Amino acid sequence: MRIILMLIKKEFLQVFRSPLLMSILIVAPMVQFILFPFTADYEIKVLDIAFIDNDNSTLSRQLIEEFSSSTHFRSKGMIDSKSYADQLMKADKIDFLVEIPLDFEKHVMGQYGTTIAITANAINTVKAGIGCGYVQTVIGEYLKETAENTGMASMSDNAQLFTTNIYWYNEQMNYKNLIVPGILVILVTLIGAYVTALNLVREKEIGTIEQINVTPIKKWQFLLGKMIPFWILGMAEFIMGLFLMKIIFDITVQGSIPVLLTITAIYLFVMLGLGFFISAVAENQLQAMFIVFFLFIVFVLLSGLFTPTEGMPEWAKIINYLNPMSFYMDVIKKMVLKGCEFSDVKIQTITLSVMAVILNTAAVLSYKESSK
Numbered sequence: 001m002r003i004i005l006m007l008i009k010k011e012f013l014q015v016f017r018s019p020l021l022m023s024i025l026i027v028a029p030m031v032q033f034i035l036f037p038f039t040a041d042y043e044i045k046v047l048d049i050a051f052i053d054n055d056n057s058t059l060s061r062q063l064i065e066e067f068s069s070s071t072h073f074r075s076k077g078m079i080d081s082k083s084y085a086d087q088l089m090k091a092d093k094i095d096f097l098v099e100i101p102l103d104f105e106k107h108v109m110g111q112y113g114t115t116i117a118i119t120a121n122a123i124n125t126v127k128a129g130i131g132c133g134y135v136q137t138v139i140g141e142y143l144k145e146t147a148e149n150t151g152m153a154s155m156s157d158n159a160q161l162f163t164t165n166i167y168w169y170n171e172q173m174n175y176k177n178l179i180v181p182g183i184l185v186i187l188v189t190l191i192g193a194y195v196t197a198l199n200l201v202r203e204k205e206i207g208t209i210e211q212i213n214v215t216p217i218k219k220w221q222f223l224l225g226k227m228i229p230f231w232i233l234g235m236a237e238f239i240m241g242l243f244l245m246k247i248i249f250d251i252t253v254q255g256s257i258p259v260l261l262t263i264t265a266i267y268l269f270v271m272l273g274l275g276f277f278i279s280a281v282a283e284n285q286l287q288a289m290f291i292v293f294f295l296f297i298v299f300v301l302l303s304g305l306f307t308p309t310e311g312m313p314e315w316a317k318i319i320n321y322l323n324p325m326s327f328y329m330d331v332i333k334k335m336v337l338k339g340c341e342f343s344d345v346k347i348q349t350i351t352l353s354v355m356a357v358i359l360n361t362a363a364v365l366s367y368k369e370s371s372k
Contacts, residue, residue: 033180033183033184033187033241033244034244034248044072044127044130044131044134045072046072046073046074047072047073047074047095047096047127047131047134048073048074048076048093048094048095048096049067049073049074049075049076049094049095049096049097049098049135050075050076050077050078050079050085050088050094050096050097050098051064051067051075051077051078051079051097051098051099051100052078052079052080052081052082052085052097052098052099052100053078053100054099054100054101054102054104055100055101055102055103055104055105057104057105057106058105059104059105059108059109059146060100060104060105062142062146063100063139063142064078064098064100066138066141066142067098067135067138070134070138072134073096073134073138076088076093076094079097082097082099082119085097085119089119089121092121094121095120095121095127095128095131096118096119096120096121096131096132096135097117097118097119098116098117098118098119098135099116099117099118099119100116101114101115101116101117104116108143108146109150116139118132118135118136120132170337176249176251177251177337178305178333178337179305180245180249180251181245181251181332181333181336181337182303182305182329182332184238184241184242184245184332185303185305185325185328185329185332186300186305187237187241188234188237188238188241188264188267188268188271189271189296189299189325190296191230191233191234191237191268191271192230192231192234192267192268192270192271192272192274192275193271193272193274193275193278193292193295193296194275194289194292194296195230195275196226196227196230196271196272196275196276196279197274197275197276197278197279197282197288197289197291197292198279198285198288198289199226199230199275199279200226200276200279200280200367201279201282201283201284201285201287201288202285204283204284205284205285222367223276223360223363223364223367226276227269227272227273227276230272231265231268231269231272234268234271234272235261235264235265235268238261238264238268239261242257251336253335253336254335254336254337254338254339255334255335255336255338255339255340255341256335256341256342259335259341259342259345260331260332260335260336263328263331263335263345263348263349263352264328266349266352266353266356267324267328267331267352269356269360270324270352270355270356270359271324272360273355273356273358273359273360273362273363274295274324274359274363275292276360276363276367277359277362277363277366278291278292280363280366280367281366298319298323299323299324299325299326300325302316302319302320302323302325302326303323303325303326303329304326304329304330304333305329309326324352324355327348327351327352328348328352330345330348331345331348331349
C-alpha cells in the first residue's frame with residue numbers, strides 16, 4: 001500500500017508541476033463544457049425563405065406576412081421564377097421556397113383541396129427536415145385561423161380534431177437538457193482514456209519506464225499508482241460539471257446522486273483501463289493518439305447523443321454492445337432527466353463493471369508483455 005501511495009504522490013506532483021498538463025486536465029474540459037452547449041444547438045433559429053405567389057390574392061399575401069412575423073423565418077420577399085430560386089439556393093441565400101398555387105384563395109374559401117409547394121435546401125438534412133416542419137406549422141395555423149374567422153369550421157361536415165402535446169422529462173423541449181449531460185460524458189471519457197493513454201507512452205519515450213521495470217514494484221502496483229490520480233481528477237471534474245450544470249444551465253440531477261457517482265466511478269475505471277491498454281500496446285504518443293481518436297469517434301457516434309440508438313441498423317446495434325459510452329450515456333439520461341433508481345440501470349452498471357475488470361486485466365497483462 002505504501003508503494004502505491006508513493007506512486008500516487010509522484011503522479012500528482014507531475015500533474016501540478018506542469019502548467020500545460022494542468023490546463024489540459026482541468027481548464028480545457030471546463031471551458032469546453034461551458035461553451036459547447038451554446039454552439040451545439042439542435043434548434044434551427046433562423047431560416048431564409050422566399051415566395052412565389054401565383055395567386056396574388058388577399059389570403060396569399062396574408063399568408064406571406066405570417067412568415068414575415070415568425071421568429072424562425074427571415075423573409076427574402078417575392079421572386080419571379082423557380083430558376084431564380086435555384087440560383088439563390090445554390091448561393092445559400094435562401095433555405096426554403098414556398099410556392100402558392102393559382103386560385104389559392106378560391107380553393108380555400110370554397111373548402112376545396114389545394115397544394116402549397118415547399119422546396120427545401122436539403123444539403124443539411126436536419127435543417128431541411130426541421131425547417132419543413134416549421135413551414136407546415138405556420139401554414140396550418142394560418143389556415144386554421146382563417147377557417148375560424150370566416151366561419152368555415154362550422155360549415156364543415158368533418159369532425160374537428162384538436163391535439164395537445166405533453167413532453168415528459170423535458171417539458172420545454174430544451175436541447176440543453178440532453179446535450180449538456182452528454183458533453184459531460186464526453187469529457188469524462190477523454191480524461192479517462194486520452195490522458196492516461198498518453199501518460200504511460202510518455203514514460204516509454206523518455207526512458208523512465210525502464211528504470212521502473214528494474215525496481216521491485218509490481219506491474220499492477222505501478223498501473224494502479226498511475227490510474228488512481230487520474231481517477232480522482234476525473235471524479236473531481238465530474239462533480240464540478242454537475243455543479244456548473246446546475247448553476248449555468250439550471251439542470252438538476254433527478255435521480256440519486258450517490259448512485260450516479262458510483263456508476264461514474266466504475267465508468268472511469270473502464271476508460272482508464274482502456275487508456276492504459278492502448279498505452280501498453282502503442283509504441284509512441286502519436287500511435288496512442290490515433291488509436292484513442294479512432295475509438296473516441298466511434299464511441300460518440302454510437303452513444304446515442306446525436307442520433308437515437310433505436311434507429312441504427314442491426315450491425316451498429318451489435319457493435320454498440322462493445323461501446324462503454326453507450327451504456328454510460330443511457331445511465332446519464334435516465335438518472336439526470338428521468339430520475340430513475342439503481343434498479344432501472346442495474347444492467348448497465350453490471351455491464352460496465354465487467355468491462356472494467358476485462359480492460360484493466362488486459363492492461364496489466366499487456367504491460368507485462370510489452371515490458372519484457
